[in-house]
Amino acid sequence: VAGAVYVGVIGSSVADSDLEALAEGVGRELAEAGAIVVCGGLGGVMAAASRGASEGGGVTIGLLPGTDRAEGNEWLSIALPTGLGELRNGLIVRAADVLIAVGGEWGTLSEIALAVRASKTVVGLGRLPVGPDRADAIVSASDPRDAVEKALAVVAA
Amino acid sequence: VAGAVYVGVIGSSVADSDLEALAEGVGRELAEAGAIVVCGGLGGVMAAASRGASEGGGVTIGLLPGTDRAEGNEWLSIALPTGLGELRNGLIVRAADVLIAVGGEWGTLSEIALAVRASKTVVGLGRLPVGPDRADAIVSASDPRDAVEKALAVVAA
Amino acid sequence: VAGAVYVGVIGSSVADSDLEALAEGVGRELAEAGAIVVCGGLGGVMAAASRGASEGGGVTIGLLPGTDRAEGNEWLSIALPTGLGELRNGLIVRAADVLIAVGGEWGTLSEIALAVRASKTVVGLGRLPVGPDRADAIVSASDPRDAVEKALAVVAA
Amino acid sequence: VAGAVYVGVIGSSVADSDLEALAEGVGRELAEAGAIVVCGGLGGVMAAASRGASEGGGVTIGLLPGTDRAEGNEWLSIALPTGLGELRNGLIVRAADVLIAVGGEWGTLSEIALAVRASKTVVGLGRLPVGPDRADAIVSASDPRDAVEKALAVVAA
Numbered sequence: 001v002a003g004a005v006y007v008g009v010i011g012s013s014v015a016d017s018d019l020e021a022l023a024e025g026v027g028r029e030l031a032e033a034g035a036i037v038v039c040g041g042l043g044g045v046m047a048a049a050s051r052g053a054s055e056g057g058g059v060t061i062g063l064l065p066g067t068d069r070a071e072g073n074e075w076l077s078i079a080l081p082t083g084l085g086e087l088r089n090g091l092i093v094r095a096a097d098v099l100i101a102v103g104g105e106w107g108t109l110s111e112i113a114l115a116v117r118a119s120k121t122v123v124g125l126g127r128l129p130v131g132p133d134r135a136d137a138i139v140s141a142s143d144p145r146d147a148v149e150k151a152l153a154v155v156a157a
Numbered sequence: 158v159a160g161a162v163y164v165g166v167i168g169s170s171v172a173d174s175d176l177e178a179l180a181e182g183v184g185r186e187l188a189e190a191g192a193i194v195v196c197g198g199l200g201g202v203m204a205a206a207s208r209g210a211s212e213g214g215g216v217t218i219g220l221l222p223g224t225d226r227a228e229g230n231e232w233l234s235i236a237l238p239t240g241l242g243e244l245r246n247g248l249i250v251r252a253a254d255v256l257i258a259v260g261g262e263w264g265t266l267s268e269i270a271l272a273v274r275a276s277k278t279v280v281g282l283g284r285l286p287v288g289p290d291r292a293d294a295i296v297s298a299s300d301p302r303d304a305v306e307k308a309l310a311v312v313a314a
Numbered sequence: 315v316a317g318a319v320y321v322g323v324i325g326s327s328v329a330d331s332d333l334e335a336l337a338e339g340v341g342r343e344l345a346e347a348g349a350i351v352v353c354g355g356l357g358g359v360m361a362a363a364s365r366g367a368s369e370g371g372g373v374t375i376g377l378l379p380g381t382d383r384a385e386g387n388e389w390l391s392i393a394l395p396t397g398l399g400e401l402r403n404g405l406i407v408r409a410a411d412v413l414i415a416v417g418g419e420w421g422t423l424s425e426i427a428l429a430v431r432a433s434k435t436v437v438g439l440g441r442l443p444v445g446p447d448r449a450d451a452i453v454s455a456s457d458p459r460d461a462v463e464k465a466l467a468v469v470a471a
Numbered sequence: 472v473a474g475a476v477y478v479g480v481i482g483s484s485v486a487d488s489d490l491e492a493l494a495e496g497v498g499r500e501l502a503e504a505g506a507i508v509v510c511g512g513l514g515g516v517m518a519a520a521s522r523g524a525s526e527g528g529g530v531t532i533g534l535l536p537g538t539d540r541a542e543g544n545e546w547l548s549i550a551l552p553t554g555l556g557e558l559r560n561g562l563i564v565r566a567a568d569v570l571i572a573v574g575g576e577w578g579t580l581s582e583i584a585l586a587v588r589a590s591k592t593v594v595g596l597g598r599l600p601v602g603p604d605r606a607d608a609i610v611s612a613s614d615p616r617d618a619v620e621k622a623l624a625v626v627a628a
Binding site: 243247271273286287288 | 557578600
């Protein structure tokens with residue numbers, strides 16, 4: 001898809017229904033905007049974003065930690081086993097033009113940190129794992145639509 | 158694409174017109190069979206296979222060695238920068254269910270070797286970089302259609 | 315060195331003299347305890363820890379982000395280019411039995427997060443990049459000797 | 472060890488006594504020349520080279536495919552788990568200034584191919600997995616001393 005924007009959607013593999021609703025909304029809005037979702041391919045926020053993108057007619061790529069494609073969630077368009085374990089977090093950052101974090105724990109924090117190191121913008125929804133001292137590095141969003149608009153605006157700039 | 162087969166298409170980034178014709182045919186046949194092409198995303202055999210898949214209405218994923226999406230060829234559906242250099246060769250092997258080698262030099266040889274190590278079948282077209290002592294490890298094919306049929310038969314088995 | 319403990323020492327490549335003094339002390343104490351230092355091999359905290367280990371007669375391994383051994387600091391015993399960029403942060407975590415963070419910014423934060431994900435203890439000195447909500451995951455230390463004692467105690471347990 | 476040469480020693484994890492004798496000789500000669508051995512850290516040729524280096528008072532670094540340091544052979548000076556599986560083959564190539572192949576099968580072939588791609592010289596002993604068409608890319612050696620002399624000469628040049 002020439003010219004498409006790739007947006008990493010990151011967050012915990014275990015998420016409550018509020019975070020899942022946000023992630024699903026982000027996936028749907030990204031799909032409707034024609035963006036490609038890149039995620040870790042597993043459950044929780046990843047699955048919810050994939051489901052949302054699928055509902056919106058979009059494409060989601062899952063970069064899986066293991067070597068078995070079957071570990072990917074059912075809403076992925078493309079499931080790619082990497083066998084890198086948690087080091088695949090860095091690949092998500094490299095594959096993305098910009099990232100949207102929906103809540104998250106330590107794995108998400110590693111992705112946010114690597115994204116900042118790679119000078120890629122992270123837009124945040126929900127309670128993020130970043131401390132108050134570092135919150136300035138994140139672009140705060142109020143809802144899924146706002147998060148997607150802000151993420152796409154960064155790439156268009 | 159639930160249930161789709163992922164076929165790695167590997168070969169040199171510099172190829173003559175005969176090899177490019179073979180690679181384009183492989184890409185087209187894979188697309189017509191509904192398989193997803195995974196490749197290194199650059200020129201030569203990779204570009205020809207991507208072009209063929211595009212002509213056939215299929216999907217090609219390029220796993221790029223660098224960190225710049227723009228280095229991908231113009232026929233990729235999905236271009237993913239990895240920043241791993243030649244270590245991305247191993248990711249192509251991990252992402253593929255089976256591989257088709259179209260000619261190739263040292264980079265292709267590294268992929269064939271890693272594929273054998275990962276117990277994944279490699280179907281070969283054209284002059285491969287494998288010595289005669291090891292040629293038994295490759296399933297030889299006579300033309301693109303034969304290569305695709307043999308690759309998909311392995312996965313279906 | 316059979317039975318040796320490998321301790322990752324992490325922190326910024328740019329550090330003030332207070333942090334460098336702490337890191338140098340950590341390196342020296344680790345060397346005197348017979349532990350092997352694993353670090354990112356560059357400047358700042360990494361160089362100070364390497365210098366301290368060298369002064370103490372110990373061994374420091376630098377896992378470098380680039381492909382040029384010459385980018386390693388002059389106090390490394392072993393300098394290993396990885397060519398993985400920031401993804402080498404995850405290799406430091408995998409190579410270490412336990413980690414000591416001396417201050418740090420986003421790169422260090424990615425290492426702390428990956429360490430927690432890998433269930434490896436992180437002992438902290440100085441102002442860490444972790445927010446107050448997550449500080450419980452870090453074992454706080456008062457000075458280099460305390461940090462080393464706490465790190466080695468975790469591995470011995 | 473400032474200024475030391477790092478020599479990758481590659482070969483099968485299962486080797487007959489002739490190959491093991493060659494690998495042990497290579498390790499010993501490298502140690503006596505003050506070079507550092509880098510290998511995959513497991514058995515067969517890797518263990519024999521590590522043993523030889525240990526006998527010669529030298530240093531061997533094992534880059535392990537798994538995440539458990541205990542999988543390393545007993546003669547390693549430094550054992551580093553990478554968790555990368557066969558992708559650690561590429562790290563051995565990156566960490567080495569030059570490589571010596573002692574026999575070998577598909578894993579070794581992947582390393583030779585990646586070394587050629589990285590423009591690093593491979594010196595060969597025993598029956599190599601490279602076909603006759605590509606044998607010109609390897610510097611042939613007659614015995615361990617010859618292999619080590621040729622490898623070190625390449626780096627000194």
